[in-house]
Amino acid sequence: MASLGANTVAILIALGSFPVSLALTRFFMYWNAKRGIIGIDVHKLNRPKIPEMVGVAVPITLVLFAAIYAMVGGSSSIPLLAYSLVVGLAALVGAVDDRLKMRGIFKPLLTLLCGLPFLVLGLTFPGQVYTSTLHVPLFGGYHLPVIYPLTILVAVSVTSNTVNMLDPLNGSMAGGISIVAGGLLIGSLLVGAGSTPVFLYASLMFSLLGFLYYNRFPARAFAGNVGQLSIGASIGALAILGKTEIASIVAIFPNIQNSFFFLSRIRRFTEHRELTSKPTKLQPDGTLADSEDPRAPLTLVRTLLIGRPAPENEIVSTIWMLFLTSTSLAVITLLLTGVPR
Amino acid sequence: MNIRAVGYELVVFVTQWGLMLFGFGVLTKFIAPVNLVSPSISLGLYFDAAVKGLIALVLSVSWLFIWDRQVRLYFHRRGK
Numbered sequence: 001m002a003s004l005g006a007n008t009v010a011i012l013i014a015l016g017s018f019p020v021s022l023a024l025t026r027f028f029m030y031w032n033a034k035r036g037i038i039g040i041d042v043h044k045l046n047r048p049k050i051p052e053m054v055g056v057a058v059p060i061t062l063v064l065f066a067a068i069y070a071m072v073g074g075s076s077s078i079p080l081l082a083y084s085l086v087v088g089l090a091a092l093v094g095a096v097d098d099r100l101k102m103r104g105i106f107k108p109l110l111t112l113l114c115g116l117p118f119l120v121l122g123l124t125f126p127g128q129v130y131t132s133t134l135h136v137p138l139f140g141g142y143h144l145p146v147i148y149p150l151t152i153l154v155a156v157s158v159t160s161n162t163v164n165m166l167d168p169l170n171g172s173m174a175g176g177i178s179i180v181a182g183g184l185l186i187g188s189l190l191v192g193a194g195s196t197p198v199f200l201y202a203s204l205m206f207s208l209l210g211f212l213y214y215n216r217f218p219a220r221a222f223a224g225n226v227g228q229l230s231i232g233a234s235i236g237a238l239a240i241l242g243k244t245e246i247a248s249i250v251a252i253f254p255n256i257q258n259s260f261f262f263l264s265r266i267r268r269f270t271e272h273r274e275l276t277s278k279p280t281k282l283q284p285d286g287t288l289a290d291s292e293d294p295r296a297p298l299t300l301v302r303t304l305l306i307g308r309p310a311p312e313n314e315i316v317s318t319i320w321m322l323f324l325t326s327t328s329l330a331v332i333t334l335l336l337t338g339v340p341r
Numbered sequence: 342m343n344i345r346a347v348g349y350e351l352v353v354f355v356t357q358w359g360l361m362l363f364g365f366g367v368l369t370k371f372i373a374p375v376n377l378v379s380p381s382i383s384l385g386l387y388f389d390a391a392v393k394g395l396i397a398l399v400l401s402v403s404w405l406f407i408w409d410r411q412v413r414l415y416f417h418r419r420g421k
Contacts (some may be wrong), residue, residue: 136365142373146390246365253354260405261412303416304346318343322350329358336362 006195013073014202017065021210024057029214029221037098039222043169043312045286050219053098054211055174055227059091061207062234066200075196078121078128083200083237085117090160090233094225107229108161114233115156118240119149130240137246137336156236159248162255163232165262168280168301169316170219171212176323177231178208180251183327184244187334197242204234217313244334251330254322258300265297280305287311349415357408364400372396 032038032051039052063084070077093110096102122129132148135141144151167173185201208231214221223231239248249256277296280288289309290302304310304318378388 136369137362139366139369142369144390146387147394246361250358250361253357254350257350257353257408257412260408264409298412298416303350303412304343306346306416308343308346310343314343318347321347322354325347325351326354329354333358333362 007189007198010069010073010195010199011202013069014065014199014206016068016206017061017203018206018210020064021057021061021207022213023210024060025054025211025214025221028054028057039224041170041219041222043282043288044218045282045284048218050222052222053095053224053226054214054221055223055231056091056095058207058211058223058227059087059230059234061210062087062200062203062230065203065207069196069199069203073195073199075199076128078125079196079241080200082118082121082129083234083241085121086114086156086237087230087234089114089117090156091226091230094164094227094229097225097229107164107225108157111157111160111229111233112153114160115153115236118152118156118237122149122152131243134245135243135337137333152240155239155245156233159236159239159252160229160232162252162259163235164225164228166255166258166300166319167223167228168299169217169312169319171216172301172316172319173223173228173231174208174212174215175316175320176254177235178205178212179320179323179327180235180248180330181205181208183324183331184238184242184247184251184334187247187331188242188244190331191334191338193242193244197238197244200234200238200241204231204238217316244330246337247330247333250333251323251327253326253329254300254319261303262297262299265295283309288315346416353408353411353415356411357404360404360407364404368393368397368400 029051032053037052038049041048041050066080066084069075070080090111093107093114097107118129130152132145133141133143134148163173163177166176181201181204185198185205188198188201211223211227215223235248235252239245277293278291279296279299279302281291283289287309288305290305300319301315304315372393376389377392378385380386380389
């Protein structure tokens with residue numbers, strides 16, 4: 001019951017991130033538009049100009065609420081500090097990329113460094129940030145004293161970049177990852193996880209919902225790399241902090257498929273804007289269709305359009321349905337894994 | 342909503358999920374408990390971790406290969 005009480009307090013505090021994220025998103029929409037930080041929505045016939053980098057509202061909300069929870073939630077501040085540093089660093093990398101348009105290879109390399117606070121604080125305060133035991137569904141677990149700390153860096157880089165790669169349509173990333181965060185929140189509650197991961201999953205979900213209000217079809221705000229990378233890093237950091245490593249991989253199956261097929265076709269880290277062969281094309285009636293270009297990558301959106309053009313909002317709904325499917329499998333995975341220690 | 346595409350993806354996801362659990366089971370039950378490199382030799386612990394990491398890597402690549410074949414089977418064939 002004590003755990004239930006702590007989790008209830010955690011969720012109630014996290015609930016505050018919804019209006020804060022909503023207000024910050026609104027603020028950055030005007031702020032960024034005024035300073036000419038805008039992108040073009042290429043999947044609309046009238047190609048509207050939309051404020052870019054508005055996703056910065058999400059990492060600011062996440063860090064702000066982690067600080068609030070550290071002060072009033074009675075939880076250890078070390079994991080919250082590690083989480084905030086990872087999210088903040090990923091946001092910084094994203095912001096630099098948004099402004100300077102770095103080459104594709106730099107993002108995975110720089111996001112490798114974003115996991116460093118987890119590693120350093122984890123080694124300085126053993127057992128507070130991560131434990132080197134991987135819990136495996138049905139089969140128990142095993143201790144990985146050498147490999148586990150090293151995979152932290154890779155995990156944060158992979159999750160941040162894979163989330164970054166699946167945001168081609170209005171609301172696809174924000175909606176998809178809020179489903180993932182919501183599902184892993186439910187799973188964590190069901191297996192009796194500690195209040196810190198419960199709080200952070202709830203905070204991530206509510207922050208994303210606040211941003212999604214303006215990012216949903218037809219979008220009035222774009223996340224930018226600053227939002228996408230920090231949200232992805234947040235998923236990676238939470239997988240380690242909440243001991244939901246395998247369940248998190250399952251939950252982001254749609255992202256993994258998208259990234260894997262993009263990389264397997266292009267065979268290098270590159271930006272979407274640098275692609276000469278586009279996977280989809282906008283039709284005169286406003287629907288999206290498979291470009292039928294054999295050199296273009298087989299992205300997730302393209303697989304959904306093969307032989308059947310569809311309007312953007314319908315494709316986004318389908319992507320959300322895929323996230324709902326993968327997240328359901330992730331919750332089952334968590335239940336099969338049992339109580340994280 | 343493209344129900345057929347969701348159905349195909351569902352098959353891919355469930356198959357990959359099952360294979361993933363199986364792979365982690367193999368690692369937990371058969372690979373992790375065994376000392377593949379004697380820990381008594383110099384840096385034995387690190388070599389042992391490296392060999393086990395390599396086995397995990399091979400399993401991961403096989404897992405991605407099966408994913409690749411499935412998506413090509415379901416989606417590329419329809420596109421042709």
